Each structure stands twice: as C-alpha cells, then as structure tokens.
Amino acid sequence: MTTSHSAASARRRRTAPAPRDGGHHHVRAGRRRRRSRLRITLVTVLSVLVLGAAGLGWIFFELNGNIDTFGADGISGDRPKAAKGENVLVIGSDARTGGNSALGGGDKDDIGRSDTAFLLHVHADRRHAVAVSIPRDTLVTIPPCKLPDGSWTRTRTNTMFNAAYSVGQTAKGSPACTQNTVEELTGLRVDHTVVVDFKGFAELTDVVGGVKVCLPQDIHQKDLDPNRTTRGKLLFGKGEQTVSGQKALDYVRIRHGIGDGSDIGRIKRQQAFVASLITRVKSDGLTPTKLLPLADAATKSMTVDPGLGSADKLISFAMSLRDIDLHNTKFVTIPWRYEGARVAIVQPAADQLWSALRADRTIDGKDASGKKGAAAASAPPSTDEPLSGDGVAVAVYNGTTTRGLAARAAATLADHDFTVTGTANASSQDHADTVIEYGPGQRSQAQSVARLFPGAQLHPASGTGISVTLGRSYTAGGPAAEATGVPTTVTDDARSADDDLCSNLSYG
Known part of the structure; x- marks a missing residue:
C-alpha cells in the first residue's frame, strides 16, 4: 500500500504542469476568487437595492392610491400674489361619508361641513410657524365659488365662515370655496389645502400611540351631547391622560362642559391637542421610516389640493417641517368679538396680523424670511x-x-x-384713539408714558397729574404693536407647542 501510494504521488508530480511564473499562479488564482466573491457581493447588494426600491415604490403606489384631490378648477382666478413663506389651509371635516358617520354621528347622506379650520403659515426660514384658527361662526365675505353644475355663486357678505365648505351641498364639501374665502379674508395666497375627516384623524392618533391631553374637570356624556337628559357615564377624568381613536375625537369635540361652552373655547383645546400631536410626532423622529405609517393612516381619509396630490410631494412637504422648533410653533386665533350668537372679526387688529404674515414676520416681531441680517433688520x-x-x-x-x-x-x-393710582371706565366708551393728559410741568413724564402707547395723543390739562384714556387703537394694538405689527390681543393669547399641557384650555 505504501509503495503503490508513493508511485502514484510521483506520477502526479511528473504529470503536473510546472508553473510558468513560480508562485504568481497562486496569487492570480486568489485574485480571481476575490473578484468572483466581489461580483457575487455586488449582485447581492444590487438585488437588495432593486427589491428595496420596488418595495418602496409599492408603498408609494399604495399611498398614491389613498390620496384624494379636489379639482383646481374651483379655485378662484383672482388670487393674492405669492409672498414669503408658505401657507397651508387645514380643514377638519365632519363629512359622514366613508365610514365617518360611525365615528362622528349624524346622517351619512348629509352634506359635508367644516368643523374646524386654521391657516398654517410656515416662515421661509423653515424654523418658525404660526397656525391661525378661524372660528366656524365667524362672519366673513364668501367670494364666488364654483358649483357642481359648473356655474359660480355670487359674492355673499356677512355669512358664517363654515358655510363656504357647504357650497354646492355635496357630501364631500367644497375645499376650494373655503380656500377662496380664506384668501379673500387674509390677502394671503394659500399654497396648499388639506382636509382631514373624522376617520383619518382617529387613525392618525392610533398610529402615533395616542396623544397626551389635559382636562380641567371630569367630563361626562352630556358634556359631549347636551341633548341628553341624563349626565351619562364618565368619558374623561380630570387631569392629564393619553387618548387615541374615538377618545381623541371626543376630546376635540367637547364644547358644552368646559368654560363658557363656546366654539371659541373648544378652539383652545383643539390648539392644545394639535400642539401635543406635533410634540409626539417630533419625539418619534421625522424620518421616512416613521413618516410612512403616519402617511398611510393620514392619506386614507385625506383630501388635498393637486399640488400635494402624490405621496412623494406630501412626504417631502412633511420632511421640510422637521427643523421647526416646538417653541417657535405658535397657535393663535383671529382677533374676534361676539356679535350676537356669531363671531365678528376685530379690525384693524386682524389686518395687522395678516400684514405681519405677508411680510414673513413672526408674531413677536422677528423677520423669519431666512435672509442674512434679517434678525438685525427686524429688531x-x-x-x-x-x-x-x-x-x-x-x-x-x-x-x-x-x-x-x-x-x-x-x-x-x-x-x-x-x-398706577387707579383704573376705571371713562365717562364714555366711544374713544377711537388713546389720549394722555398731563398737568403743568409734566410733559416729559407724559412722553415717557406715551412710549408704552404708540400713536397716543398728548393733551395738556388744567389740573395736575397724568391720565391715560384708552381708545380702540389700543384694543387693536397695544405696546407691542409698534415693534411687531401684531396686536397684543393676539400675542398675549398665543400658545407655543411646548407650553404646559394643562394651561389656557378655554375661555370663561
């Protein structure tokens, strides 16, 4: 066995070809093996990328199928010019179609109505934003809007704001008419409009794992539905809690059991809710991985303008908001007052607010256009x-x-x-301007007082002492108006997204 094995080994050695370049043969063989492994790796990576892209493409295809758009032909041809920043109109609809009647009550064959609306101004620096709520009972001018038969309505004045969404009496409502009305009201061009209904809202709160809210008191079924004859069961206990789905809807719809029971008071809680939702989303991270399930939930019950009518555009817009700081995200309500059972807009305070946004100034007077040196120029x-x-x-x-x-x-x-020696009502309440009266030798002191009341008139008086009689100009402006252009009635009532969850939840 040993002799035979040795002979065979010798034959293999004699018949094996001698390497032409010595040990280099083994080096080249090793290189060929490495190149082969590299090719296999590249093919594998490319396959993963192709499959990943196909998967992402399928996700985007699914999202695109979710999104409904409304026709641009209903948007007015007489529109404000584009200005600095970007304006997004967000409408909360209580339409009963698509399974929404089970969540919001009402007749599924009823017409669509807007339950809440706010105009979000995203400043050009993409680090500041302000959402201006418009109460649904606000008396406004509704400009011509397109009807389903192709004709256009006539201008209607002194009409409730939410009537714009019901123009045409269709189940899905008229987002284009609401957009036309907001542009007529503000003089701001609305770049995008988004309508979210009950079902989409509920699913969105489920996907993020719930939203933290706060209740100033216990809330029962009768607080949600005043037509009930009994108090009903407890819906919410007093204090902080996390809500989602139907519970989240119930929270934002509560009106009668808190504060003055008004829609204005409910807006306060809706602003707090949206702020809390933004905080939750940002805490999870605004990444495509996190946004895709959010987008899937939102787009299933969302109607948008054609400019946001695809998944890539919608997600790209959402990603562009990731650098806005919570403290720099503000919520305000259009300057208002009651006019009977309706809400009237207070002027010139409202126009001062719109003017500031058109100039891309924040409500505290900063130039947020993102231009170099803007902060110094706006001080x-x-x-x-x-x-x-x-x-x-x-x-x-x-x-x-x-x-x-x-x-x-x-x-x-x-x-x-x-x-301050005292406060009281003046002998009459019809003063348009603020007047500062001063006695002999007190003009310089009166001028110091006037620095807090821009535009006030200084009048010498026969008696001694200094008095300030406030006029409507102070109602619309106040000490901050000269520097910021935004009335103190707005700035004093503003909410930041990082404010205490339990603060400022109602009027009355």
Missing part, C-alpha cells in the same frame, strides 16, 4: 435710555367697550415701574 426700535416710570403716577381709564382693557394697560405700566 424693535431702541432708545438711548431704558424706560423707567419710577416716581411717575398715572390713572388709567377704559374708553372702549372691551372689558379688562384698563387692567391690562395698568399691568404694562407697573411692569415699567410706573405707579
């Missing part, structure tokens, strides 16, 4: 010396029908060390 005008009212006594009178105005002005004076 409030300064004086050579700080304002101090130390040793200066002032009486404050309210010359308007706006309650609490004198107290607010008194607080502003006290913040600057003025001594």
Whole structure:
C-alpha cells in the first residue's frame, strides 16, 4: 500500500504542469476568487437595492392610491400674489361619508361641513410657524365659488365662515370655496389645502400611540351631547391622560362642559391637542421610516389640493417641517368679538396680523424670511435710555367697550415701574384713539408714558397729574404693536407647542 501510494504521488508530480511564473499562479488564482466573491457581493447588494426600491415604490403606489384631490378648477382666478413663506389651509371635516358617520354621528347622506379650520403659515426660514384658527361662526365675505353644475355663486357678505365648505351641498364639501374665502379674508395666497375627516384623524392618533391631553374637570356624556337628559357615564377624568381613536375625537369635540361652552373655547383645546400631536410626532423622529405609517393612516381619509396630490410631494412637504422648533410653533386665533350668537372679526387688529404674515414676520416681531441680517433688520426700535416710570403716577381709564382693557394697560405700566393710582371706565366708551393728559410741568413724564402707547395723543390739562384714556387703537394694538405689527390681543393669547399641557384650555 505504501509503495503503490508513493508511485502514484510521483506520477502526479511528473504529470503536473510546472508553473510558468513560480508562485504568481497562486496569487492570480486568489485574485480571481476575490473578484468572483466581489461580483457575487455586488449582485447581492444590487438585488437588495432593486427589491428595496420596488418595495418602496409599492408603498408609494399604495399611498398614491389613498390620496384624494379636489379639482383646481374651483379655485378662484383672482388670487393674492405669492409672498414669503408658505401657507397651508387645514380643514377638519365632519363629512359622514366613508365610514365617518360611525365615528362622528349624524346622517351619512348629509352634506359635508367644516368643523374646524386654521391657516398654517410656515416662515421661509423653515424654523418658525404660526397656525391661525378661524372660528366656524365667524362672519366673513364668501367670494364666488364654483358649483357642481359648473356655474359660480355670487359674492355673499356677512355669512358664517363654515358655510363656504357647504357650497354646492355635496357630501364631500367644497375645499376650494373655503380656500377662496380664506384668501379673500387674509390677502394671503394659500399654497396648499388639506382636509382631514373624522376617520383619518382617529387613525392618525392610533398610529402615533395616542396623544397626551389635559382636562380641567371630569367630563361626562352630556358634556359631549347636551341633548341628553341624563349626565351619562364618565368619558374623561380630570387631569392629564393619553387618548387615541374615538377618545381623541371626543376630546376635540367637547364644547358644552368646559368654560363658557363656546366654539371659541373648544378652539383652545383643539390648539392644545394639535400642539401635543406635533410634540409626539417630533419625539418619534421625522424620518421616512416613521413618516410612512403616519402617511398611510393620514392619506386614507385625506383630501388635498393637486399640488400635494402624490405621496412623494406630501412626504417631502412633511420632511421640510422637521427643523421647526416646538417653541417657535405658535397657535393663535383671529382677533374676534361676539356679535350676537356669531363671531365678528376685530379690525384693524386682524389686518395687522395678516400684514405681519405677508411680510414673513413672526408674531413677536422677528423677520423669519431666512435672509442674512434679517434678525438685525427686524429688531424693535431702541432708545438711548431704558424706560423707567419710577416716581411717575398715572390713572388709567377704559374708553372702549372691551372689558379688562384698563387692567391690562395698568399691568404694562407697573411692569415699567410706573405707579398706577387707579383704573376705571371713562365717562364714555366711544374713544377711537388713546389720549394722555398731563398737568403743568409734566410733559416729559407724559412722553415717557406715551412710549408704552404708540400713536397716543398728548393733551395738556388744567389740573395736575397724568391720565391715560384708552381708545380702540389700543384694543387693536397695544405696546407691542409698534415693534411687531401684531396686536397684543393676539400675542398675549398665543400658545407655543411646548407650553404646559394643562394651561389656557378655554375661555370663561
């Protein structure tokens, strides 16, 4: 066995070809093996990429199939010019179609109505945003809107805002008419419009794992439905809690059991809810992986304008908002007052707000256009010396029908060390302008007071002392108006997305 094995080995050695270049044969063989492995790896990677792209393409195909768009032919041809920043109209619809009647109640054959609406202004720097709520009962001018038969309505004045969405009396409503109305109201061009109905809203809150809310008191079924004859079961306990699905819908629809029971008060809680939802989404991270399930839930019950009518456009827009800071995300309500059972817009306060947004200024007066040096250019005008009212006594009178105005002005004076000797109503409440009266030798002190009341008139008086009689100009503006252009009635009531969850939840 040993001899035979040795002979065979010798034959193999004699018959084996001698390497022409010595050990280099083995090196080239190793290189061929590495190139082969590299080709296999590349093919594998490419296969994964192709399959991944196909999967992503399928997801986008599915999302595209979810999205409904409304016709651009209903958007007015007489529109404001595009300005700085981007404006998105968000409409919450209580349409009963597509399974929504099971969540929101009502007749599934009823016409579509807008339950809530706000205009989101995203500043050009993509780091600031402000959402302006428009109460559904606000009296506005509804411009011509297109009907299903192709004809156009006539302009209607002094009409409730939510009537615009019901133009045409269709089950899905008229987002285009609401957009036309907002552009007529604000002078701002609406770049995109998004309608989310009950079902989409409920699914969205489920996907994010619930949203934190706060209740100032226990809430029962009767608080949601005042037509009930009994209080019903407890829906929410007082304090913080996490809600989703039907519970989230119930929260944002509660009206009668909190504060003054008004739709204005409900807007406060809706703003708090949206702020909490944004906080939850941002805490999870605005990445495509996180956005895809959100997009799937949202698009199933979403109607958008043609400019957002594809998944890539919708997700691209959402990703563009990822750098907006929570503190720089503000929620305000259009300046308003009650007019009977309806809501009237307070002017010129509202126009001052729209003007600031058209100029891409934040509500606290910053230029957020993103241009170099903008912050310095937008800084409030300064004086050579700080304002101090130390040793200066002032009486404050309210010359308007706006309650609490004198107290607010008194607080502003006290913040600057003025001594407020008293507050009261003026002899008449029809003053248009704010008037500052001063006694002999007190003009310089009165001028110091006037720095807190831009546009006030200074009048000498025969008696001694300084008095401020507030006019409607102060109602619309206030001390911050000169620097920011936004009325203090708006800025004082603004909510940031990072505010305390349980604060500022209602009027009354």
